[in-house]
Amino acid sequence: MRIISYGRQYVDDDDIRAVVDVLRSDFLTQGPKVKEFEDALAEYVGAKFVVVFSNGTAALHAAYNAVGLSPKDEFITSPITFVATSNAGLYLGAVPVFVDVEADTGNIDVSKVEEKITGRTKLIVPVHYAGHPVDMERLYDVVQRHGIRIIEDACHALGARYKDTRVGFPLYSDMVVFSFHPVKHITTGEGGAVATNSECLYKRLLLFRQHGITKHRFVNLSDGPWYYEMQELGFNYRLTDMQSALGISQLRKLGMFVEKRRQIVSWYEKLLGNNPYLDIPKEREYAFSSWHLYSVRLKEDYIGRKRELFERLAEDGIRLQVHYIPVYMHPYYQKLGYKVGICPIAEDFYRKEMSLPIYYLLTEDDVCYVVSRIHEILGEQV
Ligand SMILES: Cc1ncc(COP(=O)(O)O)c(C=O)c1O
Numbered sequence: 150m151r152i153i154s155y156g157r158q159y160v161d162d163d164d165i166r167a168v169v170d171v172l173r174s175d176f177l178t179q180g181p182k183v184k185e186f187e188d189a190l191a192e193y194v195g196a197k198f199v200v201v202f203s204n205g206t207a208a209l210h211a212a213y214n215a216v217g218l219s220p221k222d223e224f225i226t227s228p229i230t231f232v233a234t235s236n237a238g239l240y241l242g243a244v245p246v247f248v249d250v251e252a253d254t255g256n257i258d259v260s261k262v263e264e265k266i267t268g269r270t271k272l273i274v275p276v277h278y279a280g281h282p283v284d285m286e287r288l289y290d291v292v293q294r295h296g297i298r299i300i301e302d303a304c305h306a307l308g309a310r311y312k313d314t315r316v317g318f319p320l321y322s323d324m325v326v327f328s329f330h331p332v333k334h335i336t337t338g339e340g341g342a343v344a345t346n347s348e349c350l351y352k353r354l355l356l357f358r359q360h361g362i363t364k365h366r367f368v369n370l371s372d373g374p375w376y377y378e379m380q381e382l383g384f385n386y387r388l389t390d391m392q393s394a395l396g397i398s399q400l401r402k403l404g405m406f407v408e409k410r411r412q413i414v415s416w417y418e419k420l421l422g423n424n425p426y427l428d429i430p431k432e433r434e435y436a437f438s439s440w441h442l443y444s445v446r447l448k449e450d451y452i453g454r455k456r457e458l459f460e461r462l463a464e465d466g467i468r469l470q471v472h473y474i475p476v477y478m479h480p481y482y483q484k485l486g487y488k489v490g491i492c493p494i495a496e497d498f499y500r501k502e503m504s505l506p507i508y509y510l511l512t513e514d515d516v517c518y519v520v521s522r523i524h525e526i527l528g529e530q531v
Contacts, residue, residue: 156332159509186393194317196344200353205328206387208341209237222271228475277306280441304328308439335399338393446501
């Protein structure tokens, strides 16, 4: 049976050759490909510095650490995200504070941010959900009066633009974080990155990625050419040269990947215009989405049929996903004391949301098949 999942990678012969070349070279890790990938990403997003990490979660952890997030701090984020956005702050002992979302984009509702700011708020982490940018200028206007740092979780949004700026250029933030998991726009298997214009943050990110070890600027006198120092507690969050080579090769195809995703969206829009079952996503005027997800919402009358729809589509090889269970509804967060009901729009979004297939190899026939099966199933009287 042909499987159509909600997302998947596209890896071609050039990508494979790039990885094999590294396997035949002198360095499998800590070699030249890592910096080459970082420079290529920095050039693409227009940032001064990029540091790559073993995954997007590690990149978030390093970014939060770089701004000094600590157990005395709160940080604001959206509940409609992957748990990593919030977990990375828990790793540092900080307290996540969830702000409700916009009912259409699923992005944090900027108009509700200020009421959640306290004397302890250190950081806000907007998530560009599904590849649709948050209204960053408005967010910046709200938080800059309070001296709060901004780190963008752009794990969904490589290739997107906010107004005239590529997501990744930290115009309204200190740092921008990406993930290269296989369902994302480009992949390195596992992988992540942080873009910043600050040399100080850049150095902190590098230190954190490598156990807090440095080979430059020592606290003590150097004992000789072998000497290095561990100056902070860091992690092994390195990306390998094989992965970096794959990333460089994938990045060359990013324009093509985003264009194809936008074409798939136009097919869905043609087939789903005025349909009785689903509300479909639309770009706000400030947004050029890179459509990591095609996130639709069941209309009220059909929410009760979501489970049946998922099960029956799976029998046809169509594997949808839901993005996301609001973070604070997970048992771990419930144990921390977060109450169901704190973000009612996010909870409603979760009840309605379904991510339809969107990935490079998806054809117009596939999209027609998915939409016609949804229409057939939901069109049956129950
Ligand atoms: C919004 C968001 N943030 C963070 C992450 C974590 O990235 P990774 O899976 O590369 O650790 C993901 C990954 O799915 C994500 O979707």
